[in-house]
Amino acid sequence: MKKTQTVLALAALLTASSVAWADDQDVIDYRRHVMKTMGAQMKAIGMILEKKIPADQLLTHLKVIAATAPQARSAFEPEVEGGAAKAEVWSNWDDFSKRLDILVAGTADLVKAAETSGAAAAASKLPTSLNCKGCHDVYRNAAK
Amino acid sequence: MKKTQTVLALAALLTASSVAWADDQDVIDYRRHVMKTMGAQMKAIGMILEKKIPADQLLTHLKVIAATAPQARSAFEPEVEGGAAKAEVWSNWDDFSKRLDILVAGTADLVKAAETSGAAAAASKLPTSLNCKGCHDVYRNAAK
Numbered sequence: 001m002k003k004t005q006t007v008l009a010l011a012a013l014l015t016a017s018s019v020a021w022a023d024d025q026d027v028i029d030y031r032r033h034v035m036k037t038m039g040a041q042m043k044a045i046g047m048i049l050e051k052k053i054p055a056d057q058l059l060t061h062l063k064v065i066a067a068t069a070p071q072a073r074s075a076f077e078p079e080v081e082g083g084a085a086k087a088e089v090w091s092n093w094d095d096f097s098k099r100l101d102i103l104v105a106g107t108a109d110l111v112k113a114a115e116t117s118g119a120a121a122a123a124s125k126l127p128t129s130l131n132c133k134g135c136h137d138v139y140r141n142a143a144k
Numbered sequence: 145m146k147k148t149q150t151v152l153a154l155a156a157l158l159t160a161s162s163v164a165w166a167d168d169q170d171v172i173d174y175r176r177h178v179m180k181t182m183g184a185q186m187k188a189i190g191m192i193l194e195k196k197i198p199a200d201q202l203l204t205h206l207k208v209i210a211a212t213a214p215q216a217r218s219a220f221e222p223e224v225e226g227g228a229a230k231a232e233v234w235s236n237w238d239d240f241s242k243r244l245d246i247l248v249a250g251t252a253d254l255v256k257a258a259e260t261s262g263a264a265a266a267a268s269k270l271p272t273s274l275n276c277k278g279c280h281d282v283y284r285n286a287a288k
Contacts, residue, residue, distance in 0.1 A: 063211040
């Protein structure tokens with residue numbers, strides 16, 4: 001995208017009163033981008049835990065996960081079934097939504113722990129803050 | 145991964161004198177995870193610019209890109225050809241490395257601009273700070 005186009009696009013965006021979620025496929029696409037981000041970073045963290053790569057980027061990986069968590073919450077808020085999300089996401093919204101809140105708060109805590117007390121402190125919080133499987137087993141359609 | 149396993153793995157990691165990059169495939173896999181993160185977030189930002197989704201997560205997207213940039217620099221430092229990276233990455237290392245430094249600094253500036261002056265200020269810096277294509281045209285093998 002050329003510079004002028006980008007600036008114009010953003011300017012238009014910022015002066016518009018609001019931007020609605022355009023259509024269902026956009027919502028599903030956006031969710032995929034967000035969850036793909038989370039998945040890729042978790043794989044990178046997994047490689048650190050398996051000692052396949054050095055741990056020097058552990059903090060930035062945690063920062064990425066923490067910044068992506070609110071995107072996930074935002075991406076699931078529109079009630080659009082499809083993609084890899086099971087219908088239970090919305091039929092059990094109170095539970096699912098609570099899990100997203102825990103993800104957002106828990107990953108922010110992970111970053112704080114890593115920044116103030118080092119990686120070992122963050123490590124003890126990892127399993128509860130990043131329990132991907134706990135949610136995916138219930139709410140993700142693995143076949144999609 | 146169970147809690148105990150994770151804590152033990154991290155504890156072992158932190159007490160080890162150092163962890164080398166285990167093998168070439170690990171380096172390539174790690175690069176893929178990092179670049180996939182960047183790509184997924186750029187697609188999400190693209191959806192915002194196209195007004196397909198609301199802009200309320202723009203700052204977190206910029207934060208993710210900024211936190212991923214140093215991962216990219218770290219991921220390319222070991223001289224391992226393969227994956228989508230052209231051999232020119234290492235034969236032109238001074239140029240490539242400089243571009244990575246610009247990415248790291250530029251994306252950090254984007255976050256600062258968005259935090260202090262709002263999204264419009266960040267928008268004017270977007271094209272120079274996130275010139276994915278400029279680098280990919282020269283250094284990425286699109287077929288892989």
